[in-house]
Amino acid sequence: MKQLMTLLVTCAAAGALVACGGSDSNSSDKSVTGPNVNGKGEGKLNMVVWEGYADPSYVKQFEQQSGCKVNAVPAGTSDEMFTKFRSGGGGQYDLASFSGDASVRAIKSGAVAPLDTSKLTNFSNLAPQLQSPGFNTENGKHYGLSFMWGANVLIYNADKIKQAPTSWNVLYAGSPYAGKITVPDNPIQIADPALQFYGQQNPYAISQQTLDQVAGKLKQQRPLVRKYWVLASDFEQLFKSGDAVVGAGWPLMTNDLKKAGVNVKEVLPKEGVTGWSDSWMLSKNAKNPVCAYKYMNYVTSPQTQAKVADVTGYSPANRKTCAVVGAQRCADLHITDNKYYATIKYWQTPVRPTNYRQWTDAWATVKG
Numbered sequence: 020m021k022q023l024m025t026l027l028v029t030c031a032a033a034g035a036l037v038a039c040g041g042s043d044s045n046s047s048d049k050s051v052t053g054p055n056v057n058g059k060g061e062g063k064l065n066m067v068v069w070e071g072y073a074d075p076s077y078v079k080q081f082e083q084q085s086g087c088k089v090n091a092v093p094a095g096t097s098d099e100m101f102t103k104f105r106s107g108g109g110g111q112y113d114l115a116s117f118s119g120d121a122s123v124r125a126i127k128s129g130a131v132a133p134l135d136t137s138k139l140t141n142f143s144n145l146a147p148q149l150q151s152p153g154f155n156t157e158n159g160k161h162y163g164l165s166f167m168w169g170a171n172v173l174i175y176n177a178d179k180i181k182q183a184p185t186s187w188n189v190l191y192a193g194s195p196y197a198g199k200i201t202v203p204d205n206p207i208q209i210a211d212p213a214l215q216f217y218g219q220q221n222p223y224a225i226s227q228q229t230l231d232q233v234a235g236k237l238k239q240q241r242p243l244v245r246k247y248w249v250l251a252s253d254f255e256q257l258f259k260s261g262d263a264v265v266g267a268g269w270p271l272m273t274n275d276l277k278k279a280g281v282n283v284k285e286v287l288p289k290e291g292v293t294g295w296s297d298s299w300m301l302s303k304n305a306k307n308p309v310c311a312y313k314y315m316n317y318v319t320s321p322q323t324q325a326k327v328a329d330v331t332g333y334s335p336a337n338r339k340t341c342a343v344v345g346a347q348r349c350a351d352l353h354i355t356d357n358k359y360y361a362t363i364k365y366w367q368t369p370v371r372p373t374n375y376r377q378w379t380d381a382w383a384t385v386k387g
Contacts, residue, residue: 051133051135051160053134053139054138054308054309054312056309056313056316059086060085060086060307060310061087061306061307062086062087062307062310063088063090064087064089064090064311065090065092065307066089066090066091066112066114066116066314067092067093067094067100067103067116068091068114068116069093069100070250071251071327071333072116072167072318072331073089073091074330076329076330077318078091081317085313085314087307092112093250095249095250096203096204096205096207097117097118097120097205097207097366098121100115100116100117101115101117101121101124101125103115104125105128108304109303110304110305112302113301113302113305113306113311114302114305115299115302116166116297116298116300117155117163117297117298117300118295118297118298118366119295119366119367120223120295120367121368122154122162122163122298123153123154123367124368125162125300126157126162129303131303132162132303133160134163134301136161138316139164139312139319140316140320141319141321141337141339142319144338144339145164145165145319145336145337145338146165146338146355146357148357149168149296152165152296154296154365154367155298155300163300164298164299164300165297165336166297166319166336167297167324167328167331167335167336168295168296168297168336168360168365169270169295169331169334169363170287170293171267171292171293171294172269172273172285172287172292173189173265173266173286173288174254174258174267174272174273175265175283175284175286176263176283177282177283179264180196180264183284184265184286185288187211187212187216189265190202190240190243190266190267191212191236191240192243194265196243196264196265197243198243198245199245199262200240200244200263200265200266201245201246201247201248201253201267202240202266202267203268204247206378206381206382207293207378208237208267209222209230209233209234209237209378209382210366210369211267212233213229213230213233214291214292214293214364215288215290215291216236216290217229217233220364221364222293222364223364223366223367225373226373227372230373230378230381234381234384237382237385241385241387245262245263246262247386248268251268251269251271251275254266254268254272255276255279258276259279259281269331269332269333270331270333271330271332273332274330274331274332291364293365293366294363294366295365295366296365296366299314299315299319319337321337321339321340322343324337324340324343325340325343325344328344328348333352334352338354340352340354341354
């Protein structure tokens with residue numbers, strides 16, 4: 020995390036980042052030439068990913084079909100993913116599944132290579148808003164391939180909490196579940212109360228005054244928190260043990276806990292939600308680019324997107340997934356629901372009026 024500070028200040032000084040406004044170009048850069056995706060792969064593929072993005076339920080088939088052995092290392096936060104991806108000069112990993120609060124950092128740092136969309140077999144079937152979004156496209160060059168997206172949800176144990184919560188207030192001062200609450204250990208969490216309690220419709224561009232107010236609210240929350248979670252498995256263990264009964268998490272946790280027999284449910288409270296849209300990004304120093312392209316094509320196919328959704332509960336970028344999952348599941352996952360997509364405030368790297376350095380400093384004071 021701490022290695023990011025110099026980069027983020029540089030990004031802030033560079034002016035308007037793509038994260039703060041979309042790329043206005045939908046054309047691909049014809050000068051970008053990818054590898055022969057029909058050729059033989061290098062035999063291996065190294066990735067740093069969000070949990071669920073290299074699940075054996077679909078990765079084994081890829082390995083058998085491609086001959087590419089997958090080595091996937093999980094990251095708990097965007098900062099951790101960015102740092103791991105950049106380690107060893109940026110050649111240790113071929114792919115990363117960056118969210119919007121790290122993808123622009125990766126572009127600005129020069130860590131990722133532009134993609135040849137003519138070699139990405141499912142690119143034209145992505146939702147229009149996910150083909151050239153500002154968080155992975157710059158000056159007509161596509162540095163990322165949109166993959167999965169979703170909202171940060173409120174998860175609760177329905178055996179302990181009989182009536183579904185309707186407000187995020189259940190996580191803050193005055194909550195009847197003090198000591199049984201878990202929230203992410205992540206500075207980007209600052210955006211949530213900024214949106215939900217301080218009226219910031221762009222919660223990634225907040226003033227110092229708002230940042231101070233949010234930090235104050237989060238400090239009041241701290242005594243109520245059983246544990247700040249980093250990995251999905253941390254969150255899930257807290258619910259399995261009964262140490263937590265309510266928390267801010269991802270649909271992946273809901274899926275996993277239900278499979279484990281824990282009666283959990285999730286809601287989108289009335290104050291609104293933040294979220295993320297993830298992209299596959301290729302290291303400029305990738306040692307296994309053929310396997311990387313093969314994997315990007317495999318996991319963005321409708322059949323595999325359906326399997327990823329089964330594992331994670333996240334929404335696929337490929338709209339043709341609806342034909343695989345059926346009409347009801349398509350609706351449940353909001354695959355073609357542009358209105359729902361637009362209601363989520365997707366992660367971005369804060370640049371101004373306050374920047375990510377200030378957010379990490381504020382988060383450190385919250386944690387104590």
